[in-house]
Amino acid sequence: MKPNDKNEIIELNVGGFNYTTSRTTILSYPDSMLCRMISGQIPTATDTNKRIFIDRDGPIFRHILNFLRDKTLNIPENFSEYAQLRQEADFYQIEPIVAHLDYLFPDKFNSKASLNQSITSLTPAVVNESPGTKDMYFTIISKLHQGTLETLIGSIRIISTINFLEPKSKKFINCLVNPNGSNQSAQLKNLDIFVCEFKFMHEEKMISCKPCGANGKSLDPNLMSLLQTVFRLAKRLGISIGYWEEIFYLGLESAAPNREQFCSILAEKTNAKLLSSCVCDRRGSFEDTNNCSLVERWHINEIVSNN
Numbered sequence: 011m012k013p014n015d016k017n018e019i020i021e022l023n024v025g026g027f028n029y030t031t032s033r034t035t036i037l038s039y040p041d042s043m044l045c046r047m048i049s050g051q052i053p054t055a056t057d058t059n060k061r062i063f064i065d066r067d068g069p070i071f072r073h074i075l076n077f078l079r080d081k082t083l084n085i086p087e088n089f090s091e092y093a094q095l096r097q098e099a100d101f102y103q104i105e106p107i108v109a110h111l112d113y114l115f116p117d118k119f120n121s122k123a124s125l126n127q128s129i130t131s132l133t134p135a136v137v138n139e140s141p142g143t144k145d146m147y148f149t150i151i152s153k154l155h156q157g158t159l160e161t162l163i164g165s166i167r168i169i170s171t172i173n174f175l176e177p178k179s180k181k182f183i184n185c186l187v188n189p190n191g192s193n194q195s196a197q198l199k200n201l202d203i204f205v206c207e208f209k210f211m212h213e214e215k216m217i218s219c220k221p222c223g224a225n226g227k228s229l230d231p232n233l234m235s236l237l238q239t240v241f242r243l244a245k246r247l248g249i250s251i252g253y254w255e256e257i258f259y260l261g262l263e264s265a266a267p268n269r270e271q272f273c274s275i276l277a278e279k280t281n282a283k284l285l286s287s288c289v290c291d292r293r294g295s296f297e298d299t300n301n302c303s304l305v306e307r308w309h310i311n312e313i314v315s316n317n
Contacts, residue, residue, distance in 0.1 A: 019031075038078050043102045077107055106161065112305070146310045152304050162207075164206070166206055175260055176260075176262060182247045182249050206220060212265065216260065217262065287306040
C-alpha cells in the first residue's frame with residue numbers, strides 16, 4: 011500500500027489508549043495538527059507496536075476522532091470535561107470544535123490561548139439581559155488578512171439577517187423564523203436554541219448548513235422532530251439537501267458578504283455586541299496569510315425582521 015493512500019489504516023496510541031482509523035478520516039481537516047502528523051510534516055514517535063504515539067489525553071481523543079468521522083460533536087449527557095475537550099481540540103487544531111464550545115459556553119471559555127500564542131483579546135462587552143429576552147450567542151470565523159467569512163456557528167435566525175440570499179432560500183429561512191400555521195409553529199418553537207454550523211462556499215455562491223444539536227448534547231426526540239420538520243420544509247421549497255439529509259444549502263444572489271459587510275448588516279439589523287476575539291495563527295511561515303483566522307464571539311438579544 012502506498013504511504014499516502016487515503017484508504018490506509020492508521021493506528022494511534024494516544025496517552026496509552028489505542029485507536030484505529032483511516033487516513034481519509036484524518037485528512038478531513040487538512041489544516042489540523044493530526045493531518046500534519048500523519049502526512050509527515052511534523053515528526054512523530056512510535057510505540058513498540060509501530061503505532062503513532064501522541065502524548066495527550068487518551069479518553070478525550072475519542073470525541074475528537076468521532077467528530078472527524080461524523081462532522082458532528084455528539085457529547086454524552088453525563089459528560090463534564092468540556093474544558094479538557096476544548097484544550098485537546100485546540101491542540102489538534104480542530105477549529106470547529108473550539109468555536110462550537112466557545113458558542114455553547116460563552117462565560118466559561120474566553121479564547122485566551124491560540125495555537126502559537128499569537129493572541130488578540132478584547133474586554134468582554136457588558137450584556138444587559140431582561141426578562142423574556144431570547145439571548146443568542148454565536149461565533150464567526152474569518153480569514154484574518156483577507157476578511158473572508160469562513161464559518162458561522164449559531165442559530166438559524168442569525169442567517170435571516172443576510173440580504174444576499176436568493177429568493178427561494180430567503181423564503182425558506184423566513185418560513186423557519188416566522189412560521190405560519192399552528193402545527194408548523196409548534197414544531198419550530200425551539201428553533202432559536204438549535205445550533206447550526208454554516209460554511210460560506212464562496213466559489214459556489216452558497217452557504218451550507220449542518221444542524222449540530224442544542225446545548226452540546228445529542229439530539230433528543232423533540233429536536234429530532236424539529237430537524238425532520240426543517241428538512242421537510244426544505245424539500246417542499248426546493249432547497250438542495252445532502253444525500254443523508256444531514257445538511258442543506260442556501261443559494262446566494264451574489265457573492266457572500268465578507269466579515270466587514272456582515273458586521274455592518276449585524277449593526278443595522280441587530281443589537282449585536284462583540285464579546286471577545288482571538289487570532290488563531292497556524293502559519294507555516296510569515297508570508298503565509300491563508301492559515302491565520304480571526305475567531306469572534308458575539309451576543310444578540312434582538313433581531314429586526316428581514317422581509
